[in-house]
Amino acid sequence: MLEPTGPTEKRENMSLIEKFVEQRGVFEEAYEKGGWDNLRPYFTPDVSYEVMNMSFHCQLNGIDELIFGLKWSTDRFDKLCTRTVGLNSFVAEENNTVLVHADIRFSRGDAPVFETGLWEIATYRDGMIERMIDVYDAGEAARFDDWMTKWGVGLDPRYLPAK
Numbered sequence: 001m002l003e004p005t006g007p008t009e010k011r012e013n014m015s016l017i018e019k020f021v022e023q024r025g026v027f028e029e030a031y032e033k034g035g036w037d038n039l040r041p042y043f044t045p046d047v048s049y050e051v052m053n054m055s056f057h058c059q060l061n062g063i064d065e066l067i068f069g070l071k072w073s074t075d076r077f078d079k080l081c082t083r084t085v086g087l088n089s090f091v092a093e094e095n096n097t098v099l100v101h102a103d104i105r106f107s108r109g110d111a112p113v114f115e116t117g118l119w120e121i122a123t124y125r126d127g128m129i130e131r132m133i134d135v136y137d138a139g140e141a142a143r144f145d146d147w148m149t150k151w152g153v154g155l156d157p158r159y160l161p162a163k
Helices: 008-012 016-033 036-042 063-076 140-151
Strands: 043-052 058-061 082-094 097-107 114-125 128-136
Touching (some): 016 063, 016 082, 016 114, 058 063, 114 140
Antiparallel strands (some): 082 097, 114 128
16 A cells, blocks of 8 residues: 655644545646556545436445546546636535535536536545545536537546446
């Protein structure tokens, strides 16, 4: 297992929000340059990740499936668009949970911009994320599906291959 960036003692003294922000930084670096295994220290081996309120709803179980799914989805959707994350962010920590609401924007060629709100909810155990849920704002699935029908040729937002 790879060590997180920075000294371990520093991570132990970080708030959950600081740990979440650090994890997001490692995610963005993996998105840009590769190195997806660098995310492993931020998640429990039995992590559960669920995407809700979109037609590509899914649940991934375990760190291997999570890392595969993140790379699979970003390679087939995000990287084929221009992606802007973290717009109008709200962040809170409650007990062992970090809640983030932000807007995310995708643009592609001549397609109109698609922007939506997204809740990320990360629950921690022993300083690592054991459960993460992405919940898109209500009513956005139909709008996204319409955008995909008109402008999404060659895009695939799913986290796992079709069975």
